Amino acid sequence: MTIPMLDLKAQYQTIKAEIDSAVAKTIESQIFINGPVVEKLEESIGKYLGGVKALGVSSGTDAILLALMAMGIGEGDEVITTPYTFFATAGCIARVGARPVFVDVHTDTYNINADLIEKAITPKTKAIIPVHLFGQTAAMDPILAIASKHGLRVIEDGAQAIGATYKGRPACTMGDVGTLSFFPSKNLGGFGDGGMVITKDDTLYAKMKSMRNHGQGSQYHYDMVGGNFRLDALQAAVLSVKLPYLELWSAKRRRNASFYNNRFANSKVKTPVIRKENLSIFNQYVIEVEDGRDALVQKLKEKGIATAVYYPLPLHLQKCFESFGGKVGDCPVAEEAAKKTLALPIYPELTEEQLNYIADAILADK
Numbered sequence: 001m002t003i004p005m006l007d008l009k010a011q012y013q014t015i016k017a018e019i020d021s022a023v024a025k026t027i028e029s030q031i032f033i034n035g036p037v038v039e040k041l042e043e044s045i046g047k048y049l050g051g052v053k054a055l056g057v058s059s060g061t062d063a064i065l066l067a068l069m070a071m072g073i074g075e076g077d078e079v080i081t082t083p084y085t086f087f088a089t090a091g092c093i094a095r096v097g098a099r100p101v102f103v104d105v106h107t108d109t110y111n112i113n114a115d116l117i118e119k120a121i122t123p124k125t126k127a128i129i130p131v132h133l134f135g136q137t138a139a140m141d142p143i144l145a146i147a148s149k150h151g152l153r154v155i156e157d158g159a160q161a162i163g164a165t166y167k168g169r170p171a172c173t174m175g176d177v178g179t180l181s182f183f184p185s186k187n188l189g190g191f192g193d194g195g196m197v198i199t200k201d202d203t204l205y206a207k208m209k210s211m212r213n214h215g216q217g218s219q220y221h222y223d224m225v226g227g228n229f230r231l232d233a234l235q236a237a238v239l240s241v242k243l244p245y246l247e248l249w250s251a252k253r254r255r256n257a258s259f260y261n262n263r264f265a266n267s268k269v270k271t272p273v274i275r276k277e278n279l280s281i282f283n284q285y286v287i288e289v290e291d292g293r294d295a296l297v298q299k300l301k302e303k304g305i306a307t308a309v310y311y312p313l314p315l316h317l318q319k320c321f322e323s324f325g326g327k328v329g330d331c332p333v334a335e336e337a338a339k340k341t342l343a344l345p346i347y348p349e350l351t352e353e354q355l356n357y358i359a360d361a362i363l364a365d366k
């Protein structure tokens with residue numbers, strides 16, 4: 001049996017007629033940049049997240065970049081974030097000329113440990129970027145309390161967490177700005193790159209709206225310098241078709257997660273911990289094995305099972321961030337996790353037979 005990490009062809013087959021028609025209509029309209037299709041998606045997602053403002057942008061990465069730019073964060077500033085995330089979170093901080101300050105994560109959720117944040121704050125700190133990793137939000141209340149006490153901005157990197165909730169509040173609606181990615185492997189994925197910024201702050205909204213289009217005010221008059229951070233109408237058309245299915249797909253991922261949890265109960269496999277205040281969308285199902293992670297990856301591969309390691313090298317140890325002086329031992333929890341964690345296929349279309357095949361293969365080894 002061959003099982004990929006994600007089966008986008010299977011998903012497409014279930015909604016092919018709707019997608020093809022939406023794409024064809026957009027092509028007929030010949031409106032490819034902004035316009036009604038993008039605005040419709042912004043409205044739908046704003047409503048889906050409980051009545052917030054949403055702006056389509058070119059990617060999840062550009063969403064973070066745009067939020068930082070709109071907040072005026074740059075040279076000489078520090079931004080606190082997690083070392084255990086996709087590169088873009090910290091890459092954007094460095095790109096605006098600021099310094100990413102890495103704070104270690106919790107052993108259970110791998111999300112930033114708020115208890116360690118205050119120690120990392122200096123007079124240069126301007127913002128905190130918690131990441132809602134693998135589909136589960138960071139512990140937002142302590143983070144928001146610290147931010148408010150020290151006058152810091154909060155950007156929620158929700159690329160992996162659209163539809164997740166924390167104490168009933170949707171991911172991306174708790175901080176100053178939330179960012180989404182529509183990269184094809186996210187729970188809501190486009191047919192290419194795309195992203196969104198979410199905010200309740202009218203001033204930031206207006207600024208981001210202008211900056212996503214180079215900082216334009218009235219036509220060909222620029223009040224600030226932004227970039228081309230716009231979302232394609234073709235992507236918005238695909239995403240608008242997919243959005244109504246998102247809850248169902250995420251529920252199926254949760255069902256698959258429960259299936260694995262049952263199979264791995266009473267084994268040496270450490271299953272994901274979802275805190276009681278959280279509803280996870282399981283963008284990833286990440287297990288931990290005490291030793292032999294890489295050998296297990298190989299054995300599963302030989303049986304046709306794809307897996308992934310998120311992430312093999314924490315960001316404070318990346319070569320490009322060498323000048324920030326990060327060293328082994330700075331974030332011990334993230335460094336341990338990088339050696340022990342493994343993501344299994346969790347996509348909605350997995351069959352019980354496939355899930356059992358994967359679980360059997362792992363339990364044969366562990």
Ligand SMILES: *Cc1c(COP(=O)(O)O)cnc(C)c1O
Binds near residue numbers: 088131157195
């Ligand atoms: C995917 C991802 C991003 C970047 O999104 P792109 O759309 O690929 O640019 C940022 N942060 C996290 C945590 C991600 O998983």
